[in-house]
Amino acid sequence: MRFSKTVIPKLIGRLLPEERSRAHPRLELTNFGGNEVWKARCYRPENEEDVLEILNFHKKERIRPVGALHSWSGAPVCRSIMLDMSCFDSVETFPREDKLIARLGGGTSLQRALDVLHATTGHTFPVQGAISKQSIAGAISTATHGSGGPSLSHFVKGIRVAAYDPRNKRAKIYKYECGEELRAARCALGTLGVILSVDLETVPKYLVEETLVTRGSLAEVLREYERMPLSQFAYFPYRWDFLAYQRRAHIQRPLTSGEKIFGAFFAANNFLGTDILFHVLVKGALALGNSASRGLMHLAPKLALTGKTNIGPSHDILTMAHDLFQHEEMEVFIPERKLDQAIELLRYATSVFAGLDVEMTGPLVQALKNQELYDELQSHRGTYTQHYPFFFRYVHPEDDMLGMASGSQAYFSCSVFTYFGPDNRDRYYRFCSWLGRALHRIVDARFHWGKHVPLGHQELSRVYPEMPRFRELAQATDPNGVFRNDFVNEVLGFQ
Numbered sequence: 494m495r496f497s498k499t500v501i502p503k504l505i506g507r508l509l510p511e512e513r514s515r516a517h518p519r520l521e522l523t524n525f526g527g528n529e530v531w532k533a534r535c536y537r538p539e540n541e542e543d544v545l546e547i548l549n550f551h552k553k554e555r556i557r558p559v560g561a562l563h564s565w566s567g568a569p570v571c572r573s574i575m576l577d578m579s580c581f582d583s584v585e586t587f588p589r590e591d592k593l594i595a596r597l598g599g600g601t602s603l604q605r606a607l608d609v610l611h612a613t614t615g616h617t618f619p620v621q622g623a624i625s626k627q628s629i630a631g632a633i634s635t636a637t638h639g640s641g642g643p644s645l646s647h648f649v650k651g652i653r654v655a656a657y658d659p660r661n662k663r664a665k666i667y668k669y670e671c672g673e674e675l676r677a678a679r680c681a682l683g684t685l686g687v688i689l690s691v692d693l694e695t696v697p698k699y700l701v702e703e704t705l706v707t708r709g710s711l712a713e714v715l716r717e718y719e720r721m722p723l724s725q726f727a728y729f730p731y732r733w734d735f736l737a738y739q740r741r742a743h744i745q746r747p748l749t750s751g752e753k754i755f756g757a758f759f760a761a762n763n764f765l766g767t768d769i770l771f772h773v774l775v776k777g778a779l780a781l782g783n784s785a786s787r788g789l790m791h792l793a794p795k796l797a798l799t800g801k802t803n804i805g806p807s808h809d810i811l812t813m814a815h816d817l818f819q820h821e822e823m824e825v826f827i828p829e830r831k832l833d834q835a836i837e838l839l840r841y842a843t844s845v846f847a848g849l850d851v852e853m854t855g856p857l858v859q860a861l862k863n864q865e866l867y868d869e870l871q872s873h874r875g876t877y878t879q880h881y882p883f884f885f886r887y888v889h890p891e892d893d894m895l896g897m898a899s900g901s902q903a904y905f906s907c908s909v910f911t912y913f914g915p916d917n918r919d920r921y922y923r924f925c926s927w928l929g930r931a932l933h934r935i936v937d938a939r940f941h942w943g944k945h946v947p948l949g950h951q952e953l954s955r956v957y958p959e960m961p962r963f964r965e966l967a968q969a970t971d972p973n974g975v976f977r978n979d980f981v982n983e984v985l986g987f988q
């Protein structure tokens with residue numbers, strides 16, 4: 494059973510604790526990827542008083558607020574008390590200095606927030622990921638991002654959170670609007686408490702121009718970023734060339750009739766050709782075997798509509814129906830200046846795992862040997878065939894403590910997808926484990942907190958210098974660790 498609104502009882506009025514425990518049976522929950530299934534007692538609080546009451550009543554247990562359960566990692570998993578925050582779906586706007594701020598209830602879906610913003614103001618989100626089904630609190634809690642800007646977390650200007658008062662251990666509401674508390678709360682994996690509302694900076698609506706082009710080398714792809722700063726690109730295994738989605742922003746203006754007609758054609762082509770047909774072919778190739786998957790990767794860029802330019806509202810161009818087919822993803826964040834090295838490693842590892850012969854440069858062989866990863870890689874030869882393109886997005890530095898692009902340098906994120914079913918992903922996880930460790934040790938990679946994270950805090954703390962300070966801040970308003978779970982203990986190192 495999915496996390497369905499119809500089956501989660503509401504917390505109505507002031508139930509006695511005994512009544513409440515009867516009213517909230519344990520429900521089985523499944524995340525989008527189907528890789529996490531667990532049972533928990535679920536509440537759906539209707540207002541802030543309900544949240545405080547639940548926090549006070551369950552202060553010796555574990556509590557996790559969740560959004561759309563669109564994370565693949567264990568971030569939302571909690572076998573004790575779960576809070577469905579979907580009643581917190583308000584959308585208000587107000588000016589602050591020269592910006593328009595959207596105050597969004599923590600459970601508001603990104604799509605609802607955009608619908609209201611677009612209908613009532615001339616503004617939109619400053620960045621846009623591939624889909625808009627997530628809740629705002631869930632999205633910022635794992636630093637959800639697009640390409641050509643920092644993550645959404647960076648644009649959070651204020652946040653209201655229910656957590657504990659360390660003096661009397663009672664629940665209370667904190668408001669963070671500046672300083673290190675705000676920087677911590679912008680991306681906190683649920684450990685700073687229950688997010689009640691988020692103040693998000695918006696930007697005037699804009700258009701995005703997009704042209705798909707094939708490129709033979711990384712240098713060619715990167716050269717065009719200056720002109721096309723919102724671009725993302727796919728890297729095709731076994732062909733080892735690129736399909737760049739060259740994108741740039743334009744000031745909002747009415748579209749011409751020709752642009753509208755062409756836009757509708759593009760949208761239909763993307764939906765039928767990419768979102769549906771391509772994914773049917775990926776699943777079909779998986780059923781047929783490794784050669785079919787490799788063949789499809791050779792064919793795929795030829796199916797793309799290249800060389801034609803489309804222009805339309807940012808949200809229409811930047812999103813896709815990527816949630817039609819269940820899948821799982823690891824997203825690795827590579828410091829911009831080390832992208833070359835990471836791409837070489839990716840190509841080599843993918844080929845060896847697929848059992849193919851490939852040449853590798855001396856320095857990379859040496860680096861793998863130094864890290865004691867070379868022999869292990871050879872032992873995986875022929876055990877896993879990557880069956881989907883790698884996707885790269887450009888993420889600017891962001892001002893938070895734990896976001897994947899926190900700090901002063903930009904990152905390229907690389908998405909590693911699998912379309913194997915949840916019961917058939919062991920070989921994919923072994924591929925991610927080796928690749929993740931190699932990229933972490935050799936190019937200082939980080940990992941998207943909402944996706945498959947193959948490393949623990951002992952390794953990750955090396956690339957997150959503010960992790961110890963983050964833990965101190967989380968402990969200050971949650972001394973009993975109510976807002977922690979196995980996943981955050983593992984990746985953030987809470988004791």
Ligand SMILES: Cc1cc2nc3c(=O)[nH]c(=O)nc-3n(C[C@H](O)[C@H](O)[C@H](O)COP(=O)(O)OP(=O)(O)OC[C@H]3O[C@@H](n4cnc5c(N)ncnc54)[C@H](O)[C@@H]3O)c2cc1C
Pocket residue numbers: 525557558559560561562563564565568569578599600621622623624626627628629630631632633634635636637638639682683684686687688689815816941942943944
């Ligand atoms: C098809 C698909 C496409 C995606 N595309 C992108 C993309 O383009 N870019 C990208 O960066 N990511 C992407 N993601 C990942 C996704 O954005 C993140 O995993 C996000 O965290 C999911 O949001 P959610 O509302 O489902 O939160 P959940 O998965 O339910 O929860 C995520 C975390 O947020 C916490 N949380 C949720 N609500 C609250 C609250 N009210 N208070 C405190 N903590 C809370 C949870 O405890 C948990 O730790 C995609 C995922 C899928 C399935």
